[in-house]
Amino acid sequence: MLKLVKMSLETCRVLFIVSCLAIILLSTLGLLGPFLPLPRSAERFSELWILGPGHKAEDYPFNIRASEPQQVYVGVRNHLGASAYYALRVRLRTQGEPLPNQTTTEPSPPPSLYEFRAFVAQNDEWETPVSFEVTDVEFSAGVCVVKGLRLNGGTLPVRSVSSWDPDRRGFYHELCFELWLYNSTSGSFEYHNRFVGIWLNMTH
Amino acid sequence: MRAGSLCLFLALAALPLASVAAARPSDDPFARAEQALVSAYNAVRQAEDAGADISPALTELNDAASSLALAQALYREGRSAEAVEAADRTSTLASKVTEDASWLRERATAKAAELLTLALIEWAAIVSATVLLGHLAWGWFARWYHSRLLGMVVAEAGQDEP
Numbered sequence: 001m002l003k004l005v006k007m008s009l010e011t012c013r014v015l016f017i018v019s020c021l022a023i024i025l026l027s028t029l030g031l032l033g034p035f036l037p038l039p040r041s042a043e044r045f046s047e048l049w050i051l052g053p054g055h056k057a058e059d060y061p062f063n064i065r066a067s068e069p070q071q072v073y074v075g076v077r078n079h080l081g082a083s084a085y086y087a088l089r090v091r092l093r094t095q096g097e098p099l100p101n102q103t104t105t106e107p108s109p110p111p112s113l114y115e116f117r118a119f120v121a122q123n124d125e126w127e128t129p130v131s132f133e134v135t136d137v138e139f140s141a142g143v144c145v146v147k148g149l150r151l152n153g154g155t156l157p158v159r160s161v162s163s164w165d166p167d168r169r170g171f172y173h174e175l176c177f178e179l180w181l182y183n184s185t186s187g188s189f190e191y192h193n194r195f196v197g198i199w200l201n202m203t204h
Numbered sequence: 205m206r207a208g209s210l211c212l213f214l215a216l217a218a219l220p221l222a223s224v225a226a227a228r229p230s231d232d233p234f235a236r237a238e239q240a241l242v243s244a245y246n247a248v249r250q251a252e253d254a255g256a257d258i259s260p261a262l263t264e265l266n267d268a269a270s271s272l273a274l275a276q277a278l279y280r281e282g283r284s285a286e287a288v289e290a291a292d293r294t295s296t297l298a299s300k301v302t303e304d305a306s307w308l309r310e311r312a313t314a315k316a317a318e319l320l321t322l323a324l325i326e327w328a329a330i331v332s333a334t335v336l337l338g339h340l341a342w343g344w345f346a347r348w349y350h351s352r353l354l355g356m357v358v359a360e361a362g363q364d365e366p
Contacts, residue, residue, distance in 0.1 A: 012349070013342070013346070016338065016342055017338075020334050020335065020338040023330075023334050024334055026329070027327060027330040027334075031323045031326055031327045031330075032323055035316075035319075035323065054266050082249065083249065083252055085242075085245045100347075104325060115273075115276075116273065117269035117273065118266060118269065119269065120262070121258065121259055121262050154277040154281065155281070182242070183244065184246055184249065187242070
């Protein structure tokens with residue numbers, strides 16, 4: 001009987017000590033937790049979008065003519081866990097030219113016509129209106145050559161040659177926006193493997 | 205011998221040209237503005253890592269980036285003087301952000317140290333209070349337990365006696 005009672009008292013002592021240690025552990029986590037460098041497990045990525053003139057994902061410019069102003073909105077949202085320095089490069093490509101390569105993270109070959117720069121805080125977004133207008137275009141024998149593009153008020157020299165597409169019946173060019181991210185370690189911008197674009201059918 | 209002298213002369217003559225070429229990027233207002241933006245961004249990142257609120261600094265950095273975009277647009281239109289002015293404005297804005305970010309980082313570091321000290325004091329007080337109160341509570345519990353146990357033994361012994 002006495003042995004049983006003694007064991008029970010020992011169990012109580014252990015429970016008591018464990019309770020005290022639990023209180024100490026909880027208070028340690030609560031008070032010192034914010035100062036401990038815990039690993040962040042959330043997925044890190046950037047959002048990139050393009051919206052039509054009504055600030056919705058509809059009514060994108062499609063059939064366009066020279067000297068006809070168009071507008072879209074392009075935006076970026078940062079989920080990288082820290083503030084980021086982005087560059088948004090604008091290119092005009094045709095159906096024959098390759099898209100950015102998602103596997104090798106290589107950008108599209110046509111030259112960058114314009115570049116937006118944005119500093120975006122973690123979980124914050126940046127958006128800009130993009131107004132554009134084809135200023136100089138030439139059609140001849142199944143070929144369309146875009147020679148001039150006005151983008152956000154500035155005229156850009158461009159040479160984009162497209163052939164007549166008999167299936168889709170048009171001369172197609174894609175206004176492509178590529179997202180680049182500044183890498184502090186390498187000290188340069190690197191293609192962030194994100195792009196959006198709208199197809200434009202050049203008409204007379 | 206004559207060829208060797210000629211090579212030496214050409215090498216010496218090329219030295220000032222090479223130094224001018226190396227110095228060119230820093231003289232270029234666009235390169236200077238780009239470099240100022242990068243330095244400012246790095247300073248802001250350090251402030252962010254220290255726990256500072258960097259939202260105002262990022263807004264100013266975006267203003268500086270817009271100024272650089274304007275400079276490039278003006279340059280494309282052939283308005284060089286205005287472009288240089290806009291690029292210089294970018295450098296000025298970015299330099300200000302760098303200074304502000306350093307100050308933000310220092311302030312955030314000091315605040316973090318202050319908070320850590322306070323948390324350590326609170327933690328020490330909680331640990332001390334838990335140990336002390338635990339010790340007192342255990343003493344009280346042990347006394348209560350033994351008195352109850354002794355009472356039980358006496359009562360049961362009385363009942364068991366023939």
